[in-house]
Amino acid sequence: LAKTTQPISMDSYEGQEVNITCSHNNIATNDYITWYQQFPSQGPRFIIQGYKTKVTNEVASLFIPADRKSSTQSLPRVSLSDTAVYYCLATPPDDYKLSFGAGTTVTVRA
């Protein structure tokens, strides 16, 4: 499983866009990039997944450059309830085992 590296923490204010960049220099050809969100004392929740270029859903956007060595998850117009830990993972399509890194603690302030 490819290792991912992300900032330990990020601070933001309500209404701002939050961009979290994840490095995955050794990502395998078949790996997808998957992001999870975790609130304290809860299980992680799937946010978004992509392979290349751009993916957007109702929660976030995921930008993946052509070399796929990094990716950026964008959270538009964050609110206080978006305060959480966000995990970036490189996941093979046929292996459901997940390897979580340290994640990024995003704190949104009023």
Add this chain to the structure above:
Amino acid sequence: GAVVSQHPSWVICKSGTSVKIECRSLDFQATTMFWYRQFPKQSLMLMATSNEGSKATYEQGVEKDKFLINHASLTLSTLTVTSAHPEDSSFYICSASPDYQQFFGPGTRLTVL
């Protein structure tokens, strides 16, 4: 999305006792479920892969005789922490998948006194 439940949500036990945690997939069948452990301020660590009808696969460093896993049906996996000690106090989370996406349970907070 698919729903995974855990029971109990929290448990307090005395040192030396055993505790069973259940993980259920409520609206799908899961031949494979995963158990994770998370200590305060740390990330999730995969403990084992639970396989329906066969033995679980444990990650390196996880004692299989201490953390007993039973996957008796396609919707239920149980994790039993045997002879629990204070160092086993942690947040235990399971996950399951009906397709390519993993769905996580709400977690079980275990406190061993």
